[in-house]
Amino acid sequence: MLRGDNMYYCCGITEVGNRPHNEDAFLTEGIVYTEGCVESAVAEPFLMAVCDGVSGEQAGELASRTCLKMLAEVEYSSRVNLKRKILEIHTSIAEQSVMQKSTANMQTTLCGVAIDEGGGLHCFNVGDSRIYRYRGGTLEQISRDQTLVQMLYEEGSISVEEKKVHAHRHIVMPVIGNLDAEPKPEVIVYPDGMRAGDVMLLCSDGLSDYVTAFEMEEVLAKPKPLAKRLQELVVLALANGSKDNITVTAAVHYPDEVPIPGMQSTVPISDE
Numbered sequence: 001m002l003r004g005d006n007m008y009y010c011c012g013i014t015e016v017g018n019r020p021h022n023e024d025a026f027l028t029e030g031i032v033y034t035e036g037c038v039e040s041a042v043a044e045p046f047l048m049a050v051c052d053g054v055s056g057e058q059a060g061e062l063a064s065r066t067c068l069k070m071l072a073e074v075e076y077s078s079r080v081n082l083k084r085k086i087l088e089i090h091t092s093i094a095e096q097s098v099m100q101k102s103t104a105n106m107q108t109t110l111c112g113v114a115i116d117e118g119g120g121l122h123c124f125n126v127g128d129s130r131i132y133r134y135r136g137g138t139l140e141q142i143s144r145d146q147t148l149v150q151m152l153y154e155e156g157s158i159s160v161e162e163k164k165v166h167a168h169r170h171i172v173m174p175v176i177g178n179l180d181a182e183p184k185p186e187v188i189v190y191p192d193g194m195r196a197g198d199v200m201l202l203c204s205d206g207l208s209d210y211v212t213a214f215e216m217e218e219v220l221a222k223p224k225p226l227a228k229r230l231q232e233l234v235v236l237a238l239a240n241g242s243k244d245n246i247t248v249t250a251a252v253h254y255p256d257e258v259p260i261p262g263m264q265s266t267v268p269i270s271d272e
Contacts, residue, residue: 002150008194010048011039011227012249015234017206017242023053023060024204024247027068028058032067039227044119045076046159049112052129052204054175059097059106063177066093067108078116082124086110086176086185090126093177107177110185111143113251119193121200123222126183132216134199139217144186146173159201193236194253203233206244210237212245226250 016022027049053060070089097106109127130142174181
């Protein structure tokens with residue numbers, strides 16, 4: 001596989017929060033993580049992603065891990081059709097879900113960023129996990145929530161304020177593994193890639209539902225290592241009442257050298 005010259009610093013945290021088990025997981029440097037923290041320096045091309053097993057569905061935990069393990073097997077480059085790969089993963093998970101009772105109707109969201117060998121940036125999304133870009137002190141949501149309330153908002157049926165309190169705000173459109181309808185992966189391409197200092201941040205709704213964009217900007221603006229800022233976001237989500245699993249990952253483009261401070265334990269998913 002061809003590799004570019006650019007280096008990136010990646011870190012991620014997944015926290016079970018106030019749930020009995022963690023249906024979230026994240027992927028970085030080809031490894032799926034289901035607990036703890038990790039940070040690493042990676043060279044392009046690479047994939048980074050977050051999955052959130054759909055709440056209330058059976059085997060959401062298995063769906064999120066299976067999805068990311070399949071994504072980790074993709075030999076990513078600019079020649080890879082991400083939409084096609086995501087739909088292939090969806091088909092495989094949907095097929096597995098009808099094989100036995102323990103895997104029945106397993107579903108998951110998926111959001112991620114892919115950096116190709118030329119530095120091109122591809123953002124992909126299915127469901128309501130989110131992708132943000134923090135640039136020059138401003139946080140911008142890159143992904144579009146695939147939810148009922150987002151559709152109603154775009155139709156002009158409800159306001160921004162109503163989105164936050166709508167009775168059906170947790171209903172997502174077809175996600176990976178859905179047996180009734182095929183998901184519609186959205187891929188946004190930025191050929192010029194990331195600027196030095198940009199932060200690409202991915203998170204599950206356990207964070208984004210409880211921490212506002214303004215609060216995220218305040219934390220990301222602090223002069224702390226990125227891993228510490230992500231930890232602060234998780235603590236803030238819990239303090240703000242999050243009762244969901246919380247996962248947040250981020251990547252920063254460093255054109256020359258990637259400083260890696262000493263980090264906490266890394267706990268990858270087992271292959272058992």
